[in-house]
Structure formats: structure tokens, C-alpha cells
Amino acid sequence: MSASELAERLRAVGLKVTGPRIAILDAVERNSNHPSAEDIYQELVDTHPSLSLSTVYGTLSAFVKAGLVRKLSEVDGRLRVDGTKTPHDHAICRMCGAIFDIEPNPKKAPTSLSELPDGLAVLDVRVEYDVVCSECKPTPF
Amino acid sequence: MSASELAERLRAVGLKVTGPRIAILDAVERNSNHPSAEDIYQELVDTHPSLSLSTVYGTLSAFVKAGLVRKLSEVDGRLRVDGTKTPHDHAICRMCGAIFDIEPNPKKAPTSLSELPDGLAVLDVRVEYDVVCSECKPTPF
DNA sequence: TACTAAATCGGAATGATTATGATCTCGCGT
């Protein structure tokens, strides 16, 4: 996606367009490995030497609030984000930390949002499977 | 639940029966507010003065591995556990951190385990709604 | 082009969790 298209995406959600934001949004959407803040920083620091890790944290936080990226549960104590456009579920291996994308079964979606009680305004839904992947299978417990 | 019943539960999953473990299992199952490790420690330290916070962490970890309690996503950077026997979904207010129990709609359960690809062995499933609760509603963003 | 609020930077501070190593104790076998 070109820089001007990325800039337009930022404007569309009311965020100022800056160099770091374009670079980070691009990196998050390009990286389908559910990167951590540190992952993104390491991926960008070569081409953006002045980038600060604290900017990555702040920018990701702004993106999550704006709905540009989704936040996963922490894995191994690290925040992980998902910048893909089509929501899907995740399976997280509790042995090695690998994250697998799981296509949600549309007929078996989680409780539909309108059925939630009271005045809860829903920002996002996460469906996560704690698993042991085939790599780690030999000693599951 | 009596101490001997709690002890039996521990034995059933292959865990040694100790004073701290009985106290922590009791506290987790009694406390329906999805407590953090610190919450449990504070709840028990008066009656168990020698209890160590690190024991609470280690014991909770053992309980999660044994399937006695479930782990939720971190809220405000803290681990939260759920010791109730009947699994249910959760709505987490991202403004104030409150956690609400959501009764899952049985007709709309998440992807059934047998449909997961490959050799993934499923330990647990989490369905979590990020919400803004009615208390925090006025300024949702 | 000047102004202002917001964004960025770098480093220090925070704080939940984990690691460590020295006791203690449960559960088993004698």
C-alpha cells in the first residue's frame, strides 16, 4: 500500500499523518506474524533510525483505539497486534508462543453483539484457543 | 467447600496437597471477581501470614496447567484468573477494567474444537468482548 | 508564514512477574 493511501487511512480515522505513523501502519499490515511492539521497532529502526520504541507503543495504542489494528491477549507477557483487515480467531501455543490464524465458522460466531446485556458498547471481540501445537505435542503437560 | 474436599480436588489432578494450595484454591473459587495474583495474596495474608506472593504466582500457574482455574487476558497489565466451574465468556471494560460474565449462547458457540486444523491440542477457549461499560459510557473514545 | 496542539524522542521510572537459592514438608516406602 502506498504512502498516500496509508496517509488517507490515517486521516479517515482522525489521526495526524506523520512519518512514524505511516511506517508503523505499513509494518503492522505487512507483518502477518502478530508482531509485538519490539518486533515492529526492530523491523523499522534500520530504515528509520530516529524512531523511538516509545513512539511505537504510543502509536500502536492510538491505532488500537482508532480501530486500525486489533490487540491480542498477551503471549509470553508481550503485547501482540494484528493488523489484518479480516477479523479471525487465533490459536496460541502455550508451549512455544506460536500464534495460528483460525478461520471463524460463520455459523458459530460468538454471542452476537446485540445480545450483550445492559449498556455495554462493544469495541472488539476476541476468540482465542489455548493449544499445544504439533511441534510441541510430545510433552503436552 | 471443605478443606478435605479441596484436598481431594488437588489429588485428583495430581497435585500435592499443601496448606497454601488449599487456601488459594478456596480463595479463587470463592472470589467471583476474577482476581489477580495480588488480590488473592491480599485476601489470604491475614489468615496465612507466612504466605508468599511468589507462592501465589506459582500455585496459580500450577492450577492453570492442571485445568483447575482459567486464565483471562491481562487487564491493566495484570493477570486475572477465573475459578468458576462453568465456563462462560467475559466482557472487559477497557476504561475501568471491570470484568462482566457473559453467558455464552449455546447455539452460537465458537468454532467447535474438532474443527481446528492440524494437530492442535486444545487446552482452553477464551471468548472476550472489549467493551465500554455503562459507567464509563459518556466518553467512549 | 506563524501558532498551537499534538507527536516524537530518549531516558528514567514503574510494576507485575519470574528467577534464585535456602529451607521446609508432603507422600511414599520401609
Added chain:
DNA sequence: ACGCGAGATCATAATCATTCCGATTTAGTA
């Protein structure tokens, strides 16, 4: 009942992802 050994507990220190801070820079507007 007693002793043994593996595992549990304790107290403290270390870790490290994340947040906070004040100073500086910059985007967007008039």
C-alpha cells in the same frame, strides 16, 4: 511410625515490557 527425596514454599533480587516524563519537533490551520 520414621526417614528420604522430590517437590513446595519463602524472601528477596532480578527481569523486562510498558509507561511516564520533560524537552524538542512537527502537522495542520489561519
